[in-house]
Amino acid sequence: MTPLLAALFRDAINVSGKGRMLLILPLCLAIAIVYKAIRCEDLTRLPRTVPALWITIVIGMYAVGVALWVIFCIMA
């Protein structure tokens, strides 16, 4: 178990395929949690406000990605 854990943190994992697009989700979730935990004085509101911000960020990032991809295709 320990060598496996050590190898996990020492070497990069294999990131390939369409699954790599999903790696943006945890990062956006972390940003949404920290931002809302700073902004909201009442922490009981977090479960309601964090998903809304998370979805907004994810949709925005994918929209930017698609726009850049379209521009790249047109330029190519």
Place this chain on the structure above:
Amino acid sequence: MVANRSSDDRTESVVRISMAGFLSWLVPGLGHIYLGDKKRGIIFLVTIATTFWGGVAIGGVRGTVNPQQRKAWFMAEVCAGGHALAAYGLHKAQPEGLTKRDPQTGEWPYVGHWLAVEIGIVYAAVAGLLNVLIILDALVRADSPHPQPVREVAAVESRSGKR
């Protein structure tokens, strides 16, 4: 007598603000716990630790925390404080041939698939930059002389549906 008390209050306030800032940098969230805001502190602690070490797990410590090859990214990562220092310790503990440039060819050793390393670096750096916001929040809360009215404002905002 009054002047002494005022001076003591000022010293206490400076110590409180400094400790909150330093603890927030050292262990993200610890500054808020120090200020008595335990729930918020634990949320920050878990979120930043998960994001940072998630990044290290994706990109590997040899590529993700690499001040020789990626100085600017490392500066962002260092904002995560203790996490970055621990990861840098792990990086330094690796055999030299796996982390340093080859003196003869001048090439860096292969540390993993480029995309995994890039994603890992972004995770760790974003964790560090989020911790800058957390440190600033801890400093503002430590400087606030009346924490109670802030809660009252929040309750009013909650009732009126703001935010």
